[in-house]
Amino acid sequence: MTKIISYQRPKNIEEALSLVCQDKHVPLAGGTQLNANEDTEPLHLVDLQSLALKGxxxxxxxxxxxxxxxxxxxxxxxxxxxxxxxxxxxxxxxxxxxxxxxxxxxxxxxxxxxxxxxxxxxxxxxxxxxxxxxxxxxxxxxxxxxxxxxxxxxxxxxxxTDGESRLEATGRTPADTPIVAVATRQCSDGYRMAITGVAPTPVLVDPENPTVSLQPTSDFRGASEYRIHLAQILASRTLNLLNGEN
Ligand SMILES: Cc1cc2nc3c(=O)[nH]c(=O)nc-3n(C[C@H](O)[C@H](O)[C@H](O)COP(=O)(O)OP(=O)(O)OC[C@H]3O[C@@H](n4cnc5c(N)ncnc54)[C@H](O)[C@@H]3O)c2cc1C
Incomplete structure (x- = not known):
């Protein structure tokens, strides 16, 4: 859990910015990741909840x-x-x-x-x-x-907000975080495709050759080759769905 040195809730954005510019000061939003963090580095939390950043x-x-x-x-x-x-x-x-x-x-x-x-x-x-x-x-x-x-x-x-989109995913169980998921959007100038679980962050890929530059890391949920295989299958599934094919 994060070790909290101080907690501050600035009333305006200027004050918040001057705080986060200081050493070891980080923005606090919902806290779901910060509070669950296993990193024990002490931090000053700058709570953003009083700023008008919602909507x-x-x-x-x-x-x-x-x-x-x-x-x-x-x-x-x-x-x-x-x-x-x-x-x-x-x-x-x-x-x-x-x-x-x-x-x-x-x-x-x-x-x-x-x-x-x-x-x-x-x-x-x-x-x-x-x-x-x-x-x-x-x-x-x-x-x-x-x-x-x-x-x-x-x-x-x-x-x-324009266009049509599809998301296809494979997880160990339906409720589990997917091992790999592919989101594809069809808009007036073509397709956009992004994949999870194949790189350190989700990545945009070429819809015509979605896995060409990917080198996923293997872990207990799926080997690298399996993740590439899933990405290929799920990518073509999203394209088929957008094109009205099964
Ligand atoms: C049980 C559990 C399961 C989870 N499962 C998933 C999951 O399946 N997928 C997933 O992606 N994540 C998961 N997470 C991680 C986490 O919940 C998400 O990343 C969450 O969306 C973080 O949002 P938050 O508002 O709670 O961020 P916080 O915990 O408040 O902050 C997270 C990070 O973002 C920074 N930050 C927050 N807001 C801003 C801002 N406005 N400007 C700059 N920096 C900012 C903080 O400084 C901190 O470094 C899980 C967490 C838990 C506890």
């Missing part, structure tokens, strides 16, 4: 999701694309969904996150506040360069 707004065909919006709130929001609602639901059990936030999910970058894979195929852009201003970065870049979030606060996530 889902639609504008210009896009959806802006505040970073403190919980997975439960996304699941219940009728403006959210079906794939985003479905993956918010399957990410965590109901007791944690009401606490865990989209900002915390992105910052955690869990390899098995179906929500992150779904956000990737919905062209998610992450807005991060840093001491030198705001930057908006494609989610894929945030995942490959987590240092972009150092001493920063994720403010919101913008996603495209």
């Amino acid at each position: 889902i707004d639609r504008s210009n065909g896009k959806l802006k999701i505040g970073s403190m919006t919980t997975l439960h709130e996304i699941m219940k929001n009728s403006d959210s694309p079906d794939l985003i609602r479905l993956s918010s639901r399957s990410e965590l059990p109901s007791t944690l969904r009401t606490l865990a936030t989209i900002g915390g999910t992105i910052a955690s970058g869990d390899s098995d996150s179906q929500l992150i894979a779904s956000l990737l195929v919905h062209d998610a852009e992450v807005t991060i506040l840093k001491s030198d201003g705001e930057l908006s970065v494609p989610l894929q870049e945030v995942l490959s360069k987590p240092e972009l979030m150092d001493s920063g606060i994720i403010l919101s996530i913008d996603i495209a």
Whole structure:
């Protein structure tokens, strides 16, 4: 469990930013990962709950999701694309969904996150506040360069809402976190495809050759070769479903 040196709940974003810029100060969102963390490095927690970072707004065909919006709130929001609602639901059990936030999910970058894979195929852009201003970065870049979030606060996530999407997954049991999951979205300029369980974070891949650059790590849930096999089968299944084939 995280060793907490101090807890602070800033009332405005400027105060929050000046705190997270200090050594060993980290943002606290839902706390589901921070409180379960086995890393015993002492941390100062900067609770974001009093900042206005919650809510889902639609504008210009896009959806802006505040970073403190919980997975439960996304699941219940009728403006959210079906794939985003479905993956918010399957990410965590109901007791944690009401606490865990989209900002915390992105910052955690869990390899098995179906929500992150779904956000990737919905062209998610992450807005991060840093001491030198705001930057908006494609989610894929945030995942490959987590240092972009150092001493920063994720403010919101913008996603495209058009197109049709499918998610196919294989787990040890239906309720278990999938070993591999594939999310695919068909939109006017082609397909986007993202895969979980095959790299340190969920990754966007080429839908025509989804496993070409993947080198998954083997673990007790599945060998590397098995994960590649699953990714190929699930990828073609999502494409078949989108094309109306069985
Ligand atoms: C029993 C259990 C099962 C879990 N299963 C899964 C799972 O199946 N899949 C999965 O992906 N995760 C899983 N997790 C991990 C965790 O629940 C998720 O990653 C969760 O979504 C984190 O969100 P949070 O709001 O609780 O983040 P927190 O725990 O509050 O924070 C997590 C990290 O994100 C940072 N952070 C939070 N908000 C921001 C922000 N706005 N800006 C910058 N940094 C921020 C924090 O500093 C911290 O480093 C599980 C956790 C538990 C306890």
